[in-house]
Amino acid sequence: MTITLRPGSTVMFTGDSITDCQRLESEQGLGFGYPLRIAGEWGLRHPERAVTWLNSGIAGNKVMDLEPRWQADVLDARPDVVSILVGGNDMGWHSYDPDGYVIPAEDFAAGYDRLLAPLAEAGADLILIEPFLLPIRGRVEVGDAHLGVEDRKKWRADLDPKIQVVRELARKYGAHLLAADGMFAELAATTGPEYWAADGVHPTPAGHAALAAAWLRLVA
Numbered sequence: 001m002t003i004t005l006r007p008g009s010t011v012m013f014t015g016d017s018i019t020d021c022q023r024l025e026s027e028q029g030l031g032f033g034y035p036l037r038i039a040g041e042w043g044l045r046h047p048e049r050a051v052t053w054l055n056s057g058i059a060g061n062k063v064m065d066l067e068p069r070w071q072a073d074v075l076d077a078r079p080d081v082v083s084i085l086v087g088g089n090d091m092g093w094h095s096y097d098p099d100g101y102v103i104p105a106e107d108f109a110a111g112y113d114r115l116l117a118p119l120a121e122a123g124a125d126l127i128l129i130e131p132f133l134l135p136i137r138g139r140v141e142v143g144d145a146h147l148g149v150e151d152r153k154k155w156r157a158d159l160d161p162k163i164q165v166v167r168e169l170a171r172k173y174g175a176h177l178l179a180a181d182g183m184f185a186e187l188a189a190t191t192g193p194e195y196w197a198a199d200g201v202h203p204t205p206a207g208h209a210a211l212a213a214a215w216l217r218l219v220a
Contacts, residue, residue, distance in 0.1 A: 002220040003081060003125045003176060005042070010052040012079035013038075014066065015086040015129075018202060019057030030055045033203065035083075037212035042219075054079065062089045062103065063111035070115055075122070082124050083215065084115070085180075087131030087162050088201050092155040096145035105161035112165060116173050126175035127218055129211070130163050132184050134193035136200040152200060176218045183214055 005011070013019050013035040021033030030036040030053055039053040056073040058065070063086055074082065090108050093100035119126060133156055139148045163181055170177040184196050187210060193200065196207040203211060 007049045009080040011081040012054045013083045014056045016061045017059035019085050020059045023055045033208040034211040083127040085129035091159040096142035108162050109165040120173050128170045128175045129178040130166050130180045132181035134197045134200045136193045140199045
């Protein structure tokens with residue numbers, strides 16, 4: 001069953017850099033990624049149903065970073081729909097940040113659950129987007145670290161149980177799941193992964209368009 005966006009609905013996007021996408025530098029505050037594409041396509045299709053679109057994503061955020069700002073940046077807006085994409089920074093944090101450490105899937109799950117509980121209580125519709133990782137070739141820079149294929153294999157091992165957490169929480173809260181990791185794996189099978197995310201994590205324009213199209217299939 002799809003989510004019905006009624007006239008005057010408020011939709012909140014939140015998460016990390018993939019959602020942020022330079023939102024503070026954009027005119028509408030939506031950034032230049034999939035939230036902007038969603039808002040634009042919805043407006044084109046449904047001019048009779050105006051929706052308020054908000055973006056509170058912050059680059060570099062992990063679940064633990066969302067928690068202390070959740071009330072002010074999300075709950076206080078009283079959104080009708082909340083779309084969350086987080087987990088990319090919870091994956092492999094220890095491998096590129098001197099202050100980083102391994103975040104167990106159990107801690108990721110407990111923190112994510114604490115984010116969802118008050119939204120469910122308020123009756124908001126939820127869209128949970130899986131974190132994802134594409135198997136690009138070569139090395140990438142993350143801060144001062146230069147990480148190769150073997151490092152990203154360890155990221156994958158770290159990420160897989162966190163993806164399962166998101167899936168389980170979607171079932172628990174009756175949320176709509178956007179299975180982005182599987183979607184990108186399928187897309188990359190014909191084009192190569194770099195076409196969708198040059199560094200394996202941050203989508204290209206085509207990658208953002210794919211996210212937007214998949215998101216829009218969840219609403220009506």
